[in-house]
Amino acid sequence: MRPILLIALKDLILIFRDRAMLLMIVIGPFLLTLGMGLVGGRFGGSGGSSSGPTDIPVVVVNQDGEELGNALVKVLDSPELDDLLAPTFISDPDMAKQWVNEDQMAAAVIIPPGFTRSVFPSAGEAGAWGLVPSSEVSILLYANPQRPNSVAIVESILRAFLFRVEKGRILGWTTVASLVLHGEIQPEQAEVVGRALGESLARVDNPQDLIRVVALEAGKSEATRVDIMTALAPGMALLFLMFTATYGARSLLAERRQQTLQRLMITPITPAQILIGKGIGVYLSGVIQQVLLIGASTLLFTLRWGDFWGVLVLILCASFAAVGWGLLIAALARTPGQVASMGSALMLVFGLLGGSFVDLQNLSPAIYWLSRITPNAWGMDGFSILAGGGSLAQIIRPLLALIFMGGGLTAVAGWLLARSRHLLQA
Known part of the structure; x- marks a missing residue:
């Protein structure tokens, strides 16, 4: 040992x-990531901030003027959303649409007349117990197509609010039905009780819990779309990991040419020990490279890579798979120059296939499945899951794929190197 x-x-x-x-292996990928981040606008202002957009301009028209319309206005203008939304309240829906068309606003939220009464009709307007809407009145979200990310956030807030309203209406209906069936209230009282209960359940007196959930989901979604460094940093790290692995494996042939490998062969050290020792050296260099790059990007770019143990295990497994490819190239090549050429080509091809330059979801199904032969693709899958809030348990599939890839390639490379007379021969 x-x-x-x-x-x-x-x-x-x-x-x-x-x-x-x-x-x-260290300074190059770091500077390349920094340069691509500058070109992509990562440091060009709040639009590139990893925290997502702030002060989204929204114009709100409340034509309802009753309980639910006022509740939605209260949510959009709540202190919890001060940093996220910058709402403006007017009474003219045509002017609101004009502002959106002129790109002054990201979206217009128009609450139509009768919105509250469509959900909770007054006495005599609805059927069973006043809980079945007499007509459908929908909130209008007039979106600016030039600001899709901001529109998505506003839409998610509206959907969460409407879900809360619908839940209150349904809970009110089921509760009143149970009360009537058990004789707790008379059928003629159902309308008054059900409507009061439904409005109480749907009311958003304190929108903090609702807003916390919506803002968190919207922040994650927007951060994924806006922060270019979130995609660039893992891609560049995995791209240059392949270079490190192939360069380290190149030392086998370089030492053969320099006669140092032959000197090792005449010692009591076995060929298997030499191959394992060199493989571990290449592996450790890849791990150290990844740790340095991820640590530097965390400190300088304030990137959030996700669960610590998940990131660490993913680094170990991705490095193992990359070393397997590096050793296989060394086993197939006959000179250090061939290793360098094949390694550079493999690094670029794997970078293109594995998602270092393009989003894998934008590739055709055939190319997507072909990318599964690269450690880059599985590594990007793992880093994406972790950056989105996933844990170590949620990246088991990428980890197993990387382990099997590294183990299989290392076994094949070891067998080829052991049979290689031009390499392991004193």
Whole structure:
């Protein structure tokens, strides 16, 4: 075991003593990520902030003027949404639409007359117990197509409010039905009791709980869309991980050419120990590279990578899969130059297929399934889940795929290297 660790440590030290290598595996991807973030507007203002948009301009027209219409106005103008929405209240719906068309507003929320009464009709307007709406009156969301992210946030707030209203209406109906069936109230009292109960359940006297849920969901969604660094940083880290793996595996052929590998072969160290030691050295260099890049992006860009243990295990598994590809290239090549050429080509192809430059969801189904042969794609899946609030348990599938990929490729590479007369021969 000691010879294996010494070989791994020696290779690790040589890699990080090489200034050119250090530039390529750590400083290069960091600067490339920073440059792409600048081009993509990551540091160009609040629009690129990882916290999502703020002060979304919304114009509200309340033509209802009754309980539910006023409740919705209260939600949109609540202190909990001060940082998210900047509502303006007017009485003219045509002017509200004009402001949206002129790009002065992200959206117009128009509450039509009779909205409250369509949900809770007054006595004599509805059928059974005053809980069945006599007519459908819908809230109008007039959206600005140039601001889809902001519109999505406003729409999610409206949907949450309407869900609360509908839940109150249904709970009121079921409660009154139960009271009548058990003789607690008379059928003629059902309308008054049911309507009062439904309005009470639907009322948003304190919108804090509703807004907290909506703002959190909207913030996650918008952060995913707006913060370009969230997608760039993992993509660049995985892209250059492939370079690190192939460069480290290249040392096998380089040492063969420099006659240092032959000297190792005449010692009591077995060929298997040499291969395992060099593989561990390459693996550790990949892990260290990922840790440095993720740590630096967290401190400098305030990126949230997600669950700590999930990120750590994902780094370990992605590095293992990348090393498997690096060793396979070393086993198939005959010179260090061939490893460098094949490794660079593989790095770029895997970067394109694996989502380092494009969103995998935008690819055709055939290309998407082809991307599954790359550690980049599985790594991006894992990082996306973790960044979205997932835990270690939720990335088991990407982890298993990376482990099986690394194990299978390493086994094949080891078998090829063990049979390679031009390499492991004193």
